[in-house]
Amino acid sequence: MNPIFKHGPSAQHRLVLVLCCSMLLIFFDHKLQSFDSVRGYLQSMVSPLQYIANAPKQMMNWAVENLATRKQLIKENQQFKSQQLLFNEQAIQLDILRRENSRLRSLLASPVRPQVKKMVAEILAVDTDPYSHQILINKGLNDDVYEGQPVIDDLGVVGQVLHAGATNSRILLISDVSHAIPLRIKRNGVRLIASGSGNIRRLIVNHVAHSTDIEEGDILVTSGLGGKFPEGYPVAQVTYVQKDETRAFAQVIAEPIAQIDRLRYMLLLWPEPVEEFASPQTATEDK
Structure with missing residues (x-):
């Protein structure tokens, strides 16, 4: 029985034919550049x-690059804020030292201000109780924080450590009604005591005699008495003075210099222990 359709060329013949056509197309394309326009159309269709x-x-590369850049910017911003806080604190200390040097020229027995250790802390939470001005920071006993430790920001005194936990601590702000701090007037050195009023923008200066030389605009700084706060750090500025003779004491109100309602970063201070050197007599006795 004869097949209806005859078989075509074999596979070998087809392969040879295709190879010959390919070689011819490559030759004409290379020598005559006949398919440039066709290649351009095909490339336009495939692009x-x-x-x-x-x-x-490309989307993944863009996302990774932008996320990495954002993280780097956030990290650098935090580093710059920490450095700015340290530099501002150093500027405060330089002003204190300059004033102390002028006093040391007239009083050679005046003690030299000890160096202090500093650490930057960040606020974790703010106490929601309207009658308690306390905040929580991210440093604790693991960072050598102790109760009563002074806390400042780049402008002035903020408060002191009330309770120290392992990894965080609670800070009692100077505006709290239970907080009091010994001060002196920067202009004339008169010593005072200020306590919190429950208002973050107001401190009450207690037991001020009518004869005390105090004026509106005077800057109040830490006096160093009590041993908790180093001497000379700015605390408040006097905003109101009323000397009514019918009252036992003058009424004096001051405004904290630190921006307590805008705190984010602050500094913890450690007083460095003074190195004790053995006297020649003690050294001779030991021998």
């Missing part, structure tokens, strides 16, 4: 597919 295929990779 959208190439863009679509590369789109996921």
